[in-house]
Amino acid sequence: MHSSPPDWITTPLTEDLLRGALDLEHTAHGVLPHRLPARARAQCADPQLAMAESQPSGVRLVFRTRAGAVELDTLPTKRVYAGAPPRPDGVYDLLVDGRLTDQARVRGGNTVTIDMAAGTAESRPGPVGTLRFTGLPEGVKDVEIWLPHNETTELVALRTDAPVEPVPDRGRKVWLHHGSSISHGSDAASPTTTWPALAAALGGVELINLGLGGSALLDPFTARALRDTPADLISVKIGINLINSDLMRLRAFGPAVHGFLDTIREGHPTTPLLVVSPILCPIHEDTPGPSAPDLTALSAGRLSFRATGDPAERASGKLTLGVIRDELARIVRERAAEDPNLHHLDGRELYGQADSAELPLPDQLHPDAATHRRIGERFAARAFAADGPLGTPPRPAVCG
Known part of the structure; x- marks a missing residue:
């Protein structure tokens, strides 16, 4: 994992910085966004549903900051299909004031190997990874980090070189x-x-x-x-x-x-x-x-x-x-x-x-x-x- 400069600020990953998730589960590593609430998850033990709703499609970190650099530690869970070509690592999209500015991937993480012919799945744990975005525009700006739509993603730590705050309601439907x-x-x-x-x-x-x-x-x-x-x-x-x-x-x-x-x-x-x-x-x-x-x-x-x-x-x-x-x-x-x-x-x-x-x-x-x-x-x-x-x-x- 990348070590951050000592003067960087670590901001707690709380609901007011996340959009698109209906629930946040606290884990041993950090927080896991869910797209179905806990009560719904408790009513169905289907592994396919558990995988799908924990993959954060549309979930994004949103904050306002003067920061020129951002680091995010995550623990992704990647899927591998036996016999099929390897799937690329999930993409994190960085938007600044609504415009796509950069993209990154996180290496490592957990792996689930799915054998569709046999109908089996095998899990293997892996390490937390770090992505870094640098060279952000000067001044106050709204930053969005869209999480990979196809990888379950535990959020471990958010670090910036300037304070962050939630973005107020933009008046959008x-x-x-x-x-x-x-x-x-x-x-x-x-x-x-x-x-x-x-x-x-x-x-x-x-x-x-x-x-x-x-x-x-x-x-x-x-x-x-x-x-x-x-x-x-x-x-x-x-x-x-x-x-x-x-x-x-x-x-x-x-x-x-x-x-x-x-x-x-x-x-x-x-x-x-x-x-x-x-x-x-x-x-x-x-x-x-x-x-x-x-x-x-x-x-x-x-x-x-x-x-x-x-x-x-x-x-x-x-x-x-x-x-x-x-x-x-x-x-x-x-x-x-x-x-x-x-x-x-x-x-x-x-x-x-x-x-x-x-x-x-x-x-x-x-x-x-x-x-x-x-x-x-x-x-x-x-x-x-x-x-x-x-x-x-x-x-x-x-x-x-």
Whole structure:
């Protein structure tokens, strides 16, 4: 670990310096940001959910300072997939006054090796690492350090060469979003280039990202987390994980969507709420799940997925993306008669057939970095436009 000059200031890592997390767990090393509250985590022992919600997509340190240099000690947990090419270390994005200024990675950390063929995972502990940003502009500035969207990250220590203080409310609307691994940011280049982060920047809103890889399953505890989180704008992207996991049939799906929306509305009765159906995913448009790793691709050193269901099973209520899109459109249309702030967006407006021909999903499920940018730009244009479903004017600045 890098030793800091003795005149540097160590600032406690507290909630008032963090945005995008719903809970902070105190650990032996420091603090671990969570994107689901402790009560929700206690209601589900699924390792996939535990991994996803502890990966800090959209979570960032935000502070105001005159500092010219910043150090951050972290303990990341990195994933390795047996038989697949090594994954790059997670990226930390540094923003100064809203502009991307630098990027860094942390070596070392814990490692989880996942064998998708055997369905096993093995953990190995590792050391705390340090990242350093230097040469920051002179004068008072707002600094944001966006944590890696795909690495569980314990925050150990923050050091600067000048004092820091929390950034006051900027008067921006808070956008609360829930979705699957695509919303989580799978295969995006960095934490500020996941499609929700890009859309939030374009829309001028503050993001709370509850995109949970493999875990957007209409769980009641997730609905309660959405219900209880203060927000000005809400969107929920529903569908693909229910097919990936083959979790429910059409009979259960409709009532589960209603229950999920009912719970959100208990805490946000009139908040603009946008229901987004899945983007195009050719392997599951008409073929049910579950999804499974493509072992032929894995043996060739590529991570890819395939659909294992039979299209004929739709007759018995198995879900496909086409079925889910139709059902979501129907549910929103019927509910909107009494809920004028409820809206629907067909995910194929964000990524459709023409996009698939130009920018195919590399592993058959997840978009690449260029596609994240396209989806983010289109969501911002459709949702945050002045006449869009989430296009409300900004809150007035708080004075005094």
